[in-house]
Amino acid sequence: MLRQRETAAQPKPKQAKNAGDANLTLHGKLPSTADHIAIEVI
Numbered sequence: 001m002l003r004q005r006e007t008a009a010q011p012k013p014k015q016a017k018n019a020g021d022a023n024l025t026l027h028g029k030l031p032s033t034a035d036h037i038a039i040e041v042i
Helices: 002-008 019-026 034-041
Strands: none
16 A cells, blocks of 8 residues: 555645545655654654
């Protein structure tokens, strides 16, 4: 699943599936690794 989001690399708030993704889309960027996701969510 992470791979699919990485390849897309297109921030779309409407498609955000959780608060973490929504927060990332607001910044106009997506994490490249699971570690980045964990940091952003926390």
